[in-house]
Amino acid sequence: MSNIKTLVQQLVEKHGKTRNSLMPVLQGIVKEERYLSEEAMLTVAEELDLSAADVYGSASFYTFLDTTPRGKNIVRICKTISCHMQGKDELIHAVENTLNIKVGETTHDKKFTLLTANCLGWCHKGPVMLVNDDVYPAITVQKAVEIIETLAKHTK
Amino acid sequence: METKILKKVDLIFQESNVNEVIDIVTKTVTRSSDDIILDIIDSGLKGRGGAGFPTGLKWKFTKNEDSAVKYVICNADEGEPGTFKDREILDTVAPKVFGGMTICGYSIGAKEGYIYLRGEYNFLLPKLNKQLEEYNKLLKDNKIDFTIAIKSGSGAYICGEESALFESMEGKRGEPRNKPPYPTVAGYNSKPTVINNVETLVQITMICKMGPDKFKELGTKDSRGSKVFSVSGDTPQAGIHELELGMPLADFVEDFGDGDTKAVQVGGASGHCVPRKQFKDTIIGFEGIPTGGSMMIFNSSRSMYNVLHDYLEFFTEESCGQCTPCRVGCQQLLKGIESVKKGERKPAYLDELKKLANTMKISAKCGLGQSVANPFNSIVDNFKEEIIY
Numbered sequence: 001m002s003n004i005k006t007l008v009q010q011l012v013e014k015h016g017k018t019r020n021s022l023m024p025v026l027q028g029i030v031k032e033e034r035y036l037s038e039e040a041m042l043t044v045a046e047e048l049d050l051s052a053a054d055v056y057g058s059a060s061f062y063t064f065l066d067t068t069p070r071g072k073n074i075v076r077i078c079k080t081i082s083c084h085m086q087g088k089d090e091l092i093h094a095v096e097n098t099l100n101i102k103v104g105e106t107t108h109d110k111k112f113t114l115l116t117a118n119c120l121g122w123c124h125k126g127p128v129m130l131v132n133d134d135v136y137p138a139i140t141v142q143k144a145v146e147i148i149e150t151l152a153k154h155t156k
Numbered sequence: 157m158e159t160k161i162l163k164k165v166d167l168i169f170q171e172s173n174v175n176e177v178i179d180i181v182t183k184t185v186t187r188s189s190d191d192i193i194l195d196i197i198d199s200g201l202k203g204r205g206g207a208g209f210p211t212g213l214k215w216k217f218t219k220n221e222d223s224a225v226k227y228v229i230c231n232a233d234e235g236e237p238g239t240f241k242d243r244e245i246l247d248t249v250a251p252k253v254f255g256g257m258t259i260c261g262y263s264i265g266a267k268e269g270y271i272y273l274r275g276e277y278n279f280l281l282p283k284l285n286k287q288l289e290e291y292n293k294l295l296k297d298n299k300i301d302f303t304i305a306i307k308s309g310s311g312a313y314i315c316g317e318e319s320a321l322f323e324s325m326e327g328k329r330g331e332p333r334n335k336p337p338y339p340t341v342a343g344y345n346s347k348p349t350v351i352n353n354v355e356t357l358v359q360i361t362m363i364c365k366m367g368p369d370k371f372k373e374l375g376t377k378d379s380r381g382s383k384v385f386s387v388s389g390d391t392p393q394a395g396i397h398e399l400e401l402g403m404p405l406a407d408f409v410e411d412f413g414d415g416d417t418k419a420v421q422v423g424g425a426s427g428h429c430v431p432r433k434q435f436k437d438t439i440i441g442f443e444g445i446p447t448g449g450s451m452m453i454f455n456s457s458r459s460m461y462n463v464l465h466d467y468l469e470f471f472t473e474e475s476c477g478q479c480t481p482c483r484v485g486c487q488q489l490l491k492g493i494e495s496v497k498k499g500e501r502k503p504a505y506l507d508e509l510k511k512l513a514n515t516m517k518i519s520a521k522c523g524l525g526q527s528v529a530n531p532f533n534s535i536v537d538n539f540k541e542e543i544i545y
Contacts, residue, residue, distance in 0.1 A: 020345075022327025027275075027308055061329040061476075063311030064275045080237045081425070081466040082388045082452065118313060118470055119237040120276045123388035123452070124395045133278040 007032055008043045017048060022058055026065050034074065034113075035066040063117070071106045071113040072155050075099075075148070076130040079116040082123035087141075091127045092116070094141040098148050111155045112148070159411040165374065165382035165398045167362050168355065169249055174287065177255040177361060178294045184364045185300060189219060189263040196263075196360065199368035200380035205231060205316075205353030206423060206448030207523070211360070214350055217340035219264040221348035226266035228257050229344060229351040233274045233321060235313040236424035237470060238450030241384040242354040243277055244396050249358065250284055254291050254304055256357025259364055260350055261302040269304040270344070272321050275311045313474035317522050318343070318351045320476065331478045332522035355384055355449070376402030379441030389421075389453035390414050405430055405438040408451065416455040419538070424450035425467040426527035429460075431538040460539035461497060467531050468493065475524060482525025485516040489532060493543055503544045506536055 011028040015021035025048070029040050036059050045052040059065045077083075077092050092114075096102055099112050106113040122128040125137035129144055136147065184192060197212030218226060230253060234242040246253065257269040273280065284306060292303050307325050309315050315324045319333035322344045343349025352360075359381060363371050374381050379401035388394050391412050399408075409417050421429050422438075422445045430438050430445070438444055440451075454463065468490040477483045492509040495501040513529035520526045536543055 019327045020325065023307070023310065023324065027310060058327060058329055061312065061331075062275075062309075065310050080470060081463060082238060084462070084466055085389060085458070117276070117311070118474060119235060119239075121234055121240040121243050121274075123238050123240055123386065123450075126388075130276065133281075135279050 002039070004029075004033075004037070004040050005043055008040065008047050012044075012047045019048065019050065022048060022050070022055065026055075026059055030065055034070040034072060035068060037069075041067075069106065069110075071110050073111060073151055074113050074115065074132055076115045076117040076120070078118070078120040078122070078126065078128045078130075080119040080123075083120075083126035083128060086126035088127040090141055091129065091139065091144055094145055095129075095148060098145050111152055159397075159399075161407045162399050162403055162411050165400060167382055168245060168252075168358050168384050168398050169396075170362075172249055172252050172255075172361070174251045174254075174291050174294065177251040178291070178298065180361055180365045181255050181258050181295075181300065182298050184259050185262045189265070192259065192263045192364070193219065195368045196363065199363050199371045201356065201359055201363065201371070202379070202442060203353055204355035204359065204383065204448065206236070206426075206446065208442050208446050211352065211356055214340060214352070215260060215263055217338075218348045218350045221341060223348050225268075225345070225347045226264055227344045227347055227349040228260045228264070228266045228269040229321070229325075229349055230257055230269070230271040230354055230357055231316065231318065231321060231351050232271050232277070232354050233309050233316040234277075234354070235274060235316050235474075236426065236448055236450055237467070238388055238421065238424045238452045239386045239448055240388075241386045241396050241449050243280070245354050245358060245384070246273075246277070246280055246284065250287050251291060252358045252361040253354055254288065255364075256352070256360035257304055258295065258300065258302050259360055260352065260357070262300070264348070264350055266350070267301050267303070269302060270325065271304065271306045272309060272315070272325060273306055274309040274315075276309075278308060281306065281308070312476075313470075314476045314522075314524055317524065320522070321351070322349070329476070331476045332524075334521070353448075374400050376441060376443065378402070378443040383447075384449050385447075385451050386449045387412055387451050387453070390417065390455035390458070391453045402439060402441040402443065404436065405440055405445075406435040408440065409435050409453070412451070413453055414455055416457075417453055418456045418458065419454045419460065421450070421452040421454070421463070421531070423447040423530075424452075425470055426524070426530060428530050429463075429534040429538065460535055460542045461493070464493060464531065464535045464543065465490070468528075471524065471528050479519075479521040479525065481516045481519040482521070482528070485512055485520070485525065486528060488512060489528065496544060503540075506540065506543065510536060 202208040315330040320330040
């Protein structure tokens with residue numbers, strides 16, 4: 001049995017075999033795999049007894065449920081007005097240069113994906129960066145680069 | 157940090173641990189549910205998420221529905237640009253939110269409560285789950301038949317709209333439903349549901365603790381109580397401030413501005429932009445401009461074109477795409493101001509765009525599309541030159 005199948009079955013077991021479990025199941029897969037592969041979505045459809053289109057429909061609606069391959073660490077930088085006013089452009093450029101990718105891309109070693117996000121809820125402490133679930137408010141360019149470099153060392 | 161004119165209030169963030177909240181809850185549930193609901197109606201509390209529906213009435217309607225299953229939902233999908241108070245509330249005084257939910261459950265006859273927490277706030281989960289475990293156990297020990305669980309969002313602004321939130325909780329795309337039926341009749345799982353904002357639920361706990369009269373002493377006739385404001389932008393006092401409702405915007409700017417305030421965006425991206433000349437005559441409250449708490453301050457160094465462009469980009473990306481007025485309207489407004497800026501269109505084209513925004517106001521299915529006209533018209537009307545040149 002493939003890893004995905006085991007993972008999906010565990011998640012369905014935990015959250016229950018109902019339509020209402022679809023979000024937590026998809027979220028659980030993204031937490032482990034960083035994105036939803038075709039295989040993952042088909043398995044979820046089978047396990048929850050839904051049509052594949054139904055699962056894809058929900059999955060593709062949500063920004064945090066990616067359906068394209070992502071790196072092991074997902075870096076999101078808030079681009080909404082308050083962070084804009086507090087230097088999100090400089091922050092994005094610095095991270096782009098450190099990772100040598102543009103927004104929306106994944107590094108060759110598959111360690112990082114860089115994305116922008118709409119308001120992350122830290123308007124009084126911008127700019128803000130979210131790395132996976134960890135939040136870094138009022139971050140300086142220097143500190144952001146340090147965080148990325150440390151993470152690069154520790155990600156296998 | 158001090159304010160010179162406005163009085164600061166300390167109710168929401170007044171510390172309250174789990175045991176104190178359980179104490180308030182157990183005392184409250186010795187009263188009849190009708191009495192509690194009457195108190196909430198009497199207090200004049202209106203929803204703190206922005207729409208401002210009277211909380212007590214919402215509860216009464218749901219209580220009156222005949223259904224064995226009902227739900228209480230705490231809307232913690234705080235996505236409005238410029239708003240960050242709910243995160244702070246859940247981070248520092250979450251038990252008071254649980255208390256409000258429990259009192260609501262008892263009052264309307266619901267046994268299950270859910271907190272819909274936006275995915276961007278997942279870092280709060282370990283702490284909240286731990287607090288909930290302790291809280292749920294204490295409810296059980298006190299023989300109160302109610303449990304609270306958390307459901308996570310996955311990065312969609314529209315899920316803050318109540319019916320889209322239910323859809324999301326049911327594992328579907330976060331697309332708003334037609335109304336009626338309203339949530340009080342058919343909400344989560346099509347059962348009668350009370351959905352309240354995080355801050356509203358904290359106010360419930362405080363009203364039950366100190367009585368409605370104490371609450372009514374704050375604010376004005378139409379805007380009772382205090383409100384947590386999320387202050388950001390060009391201000392030396394960025395952060396969270398609890399103030400009385402019904403204040404003149406001029407006083408707010410005097411206390412929070414940097415001395416060079418050009419405009420204040422009240423109520424986030426979907427709110428209204430108030431220019432300097434209107435500060436004196438604008439009241440922040442339900443009799444004037446209501447707000448979910450977002451106050452973004454812009455000084456004269458800021459380009460209002462950039463501000464509007466940012467908002468429109470936000471709405472274009474966050475529109476669920478279900479109804480045509482919003483899906484196409486947001487895109488066209490954005491393209492429209494870009495083409496006026498570039499000189500491809502004459503300045504008079506802005507009037508056409510305003511017509512489009514006003515059409516969205518009456519034809520879009522939900523609050524997202526309907527409210528785009530608020531920032532659009534208020535910025536275009538008051539800062540026309542900045543949009544054109």
